[in-house]
Amino acid sequence: MEISNSPARGELTRRRRAVFAAFVAFGLVLGSWAAHLPILKSNLHASTSELGIILLILGGGAFFGMQASGYAANKFGSGKVAAIGSLALSVTTVPPLFCSTWASAAIASLAMGISVGIIEVGANAAAVEVEREYQRPIMSSFHGMFSVGSVLGSVIGAGAFALNISYRFTLPTVALMVLILLVVSAKTLMTIQTDPTPQVVTGSTATSSRVQRSNRQTMQLIAYGCLAFLLLLTEGSAMDWSSLHAQEHLDATSSGAALALACFVSAMTIGRFTIDRLAERIGPARILRYGSALSIAGLIAVFCSPVLPLACIGWAAMGLGLSGCVPQVFTATGNLSGSNAKELARVVGAGYIAVLAGPAIIGWLADQFGINNAFILPIIGMVICLVSANILEPKKEPVATH
Known part of the structure; x- marks a missing residue:
């Protein structure tokens, strides 16, 4: 399908790299978070089931963030939502591991989960837009960058443990890395929009065609x-x-x-x-x-x-x-x-x-x-x-x- 008014090739490359940065930031946080879960369990003196509840709360926050960010991407643009998600991740990554009570950790994990949901949908919606502009499949490469970020986050965590570096230093460092990725990509991310208007059929049979199409979709x-x-x-x-x-x-x-x-x-x-x-x-x-x-x-x-x-x-x-x-x-x-x-x-x-x-x-x-x-x-x-x-x-x- 031909795409009219497509950005210049250089701008397309910048947009792709900007979305790459969002996926790397996302993976970096999740990889680091997974590596530090034993510390969260130890800090809270939590049982395995209590830690499971914390993770369930994080997942619930993520699901809520996904649904809310879908509406936000339609109104403000997927790139802006991805940028907000990166910023939110940089802010919410650290607090859960610094909590000393189960209730405070649950609240902090809920906030982090919402951030995860925001960037999950924002980054994928932005990737769809950039792929559409490229007019060829590139979505898998975005998910590949998420894998790179996840591995990097896990390696940072493992390396810190091996060198006896405290999580009090490691996690703020990861948050700073996410913030740096946002700074270098935010300007370009902000230019990626999402068309919120469904395509409709015009003509004398518009109404019935729209109903049929809606059912099929x-x-x-x-x-x-x-x-x-x-x-x-x-x-x-x-x-x-x-x-x-x-x-x-x-x-x-x-x-x-x-x-x-x-x-x-x-x-x-x-x-x-x-x-x-x-x-x-x-x-x-x-x-x-x-x-x-x-x-x-x-x-x-x-x-x-x-x-x-x-x-x-x-x-x-x-x-x-x-x-x-x-x-x-x-x-x-x-x-x-x-x-x-x-x-x-x-x-x-x-x-x-x-x-x-x-x-x-x-x-x-x-x-x-x-x-x-x-x-x-x-x-x-x-x-x-x-x-x-x-x-x-x-x-x-x-x-x-x-």
């Missing part, structure tokens, strides 16, 4: 939300349970278990930086179809593997297959005729519910049937994604008659 958005849920449930299963699976099912050492997760994360990161060109050639539906098939093959290898090396190959195949799937769903949502940032917020929110609920579902299944058998659930989820891939095929809009 509603079903498409529900389908996109379901795909996001299943894909992120599968991704979360690997992130949260691959190491434990290696230890409990394959009797791996701690370092071997870490290798299983590293294979998945590394393959996913590599895939995110390479999948865009392939998506341009074969289209989003085939990316989802072939990616789901590769993920299923990887999961089956993990399920059937009697040894760690084969399981690691399975995790790598799964990560590579999944790497391009979620970006295609987000792109399809943002480019659906008549949709805007509010619809994107709902699809992203559906995926985030899977991020929150997935670990608990897999954990319950592991307790009931064993951790290896628990992976049958994500296998089923990816089969559904495989057979539903045609949902992402671009559809021609009906032509109004006069």
Whole structure:
């Protein structure tokens, strides 16, 4: 589709880099936060279940922030929302770890969660706009930059622990890094707008066509939300349970278990930086179809593997297959005729519910049937994604008659 009044190439590059900065900041905070969770638990003298409640509160704040930021992006522009989210993250990252009571930590975590929700939708909506201006797939590279930020945040945390550097220094440093990323990107981010006006059919049959289109789009958005849920449930299963699976099912050492997760994360990161060109050639539906098939093959290898090396190959195949799937769903949502940032917020929110609920579902299944058998659930989820891939095929809009 031709895009009129597209920015000059240099401006497009600046916008892409600015959104890159927002995704790196997002990943940096989440990677650092995950590394410091044991300190939060220790500071609060909290049990595992009490820490779980803190994380649930953070997740609830994120879900609220996503929905609110969808409306804000329509009114003020997705770039402004992404910039506000970066600023909010730089302010809210530090307080939870400095709290000494459960109540104060809950409030601080709620604020951080809202910030996470704001930047999640703002950055993805801005990425959709920049991708539309580029007129070729680039969404996966944005998610690749999030992975880079996550790894960087985790490495900073691990390095600080190894060098006995206090979190009282490390976390403010991470917050400062986020603020620096915002300073260098804010001016360009502010120029990225979001069109809040749904496309409508003109002519004598406008009213009935609009109703029909609205019904079809509603079903498409529900389908996109379901795909996001299943894909992120599968991704979360690997992130949260691959190491434990290696230890409990394959009797791996701690370092071997870490290798299983590293294979998945590394393959996913590599895939995110390479999948865009392939998506341009074969289209989003085939990316989802072939990616789901590769993920299923990887999961089956993990399920059937009697040894760690084969399981690691399975995790790598799964990560590579999944790497391009979620970006295609987000792109399809943002480019659906008549949709805007509010619809994107709902699809992203559906995926985030899977991020929150997935670990608990897999954990319950592991307790009931064993951790290896628990992976049958994500296998089923990816089969559904495989057979539903045609949902992402671009559809021609009906032509109004006069």
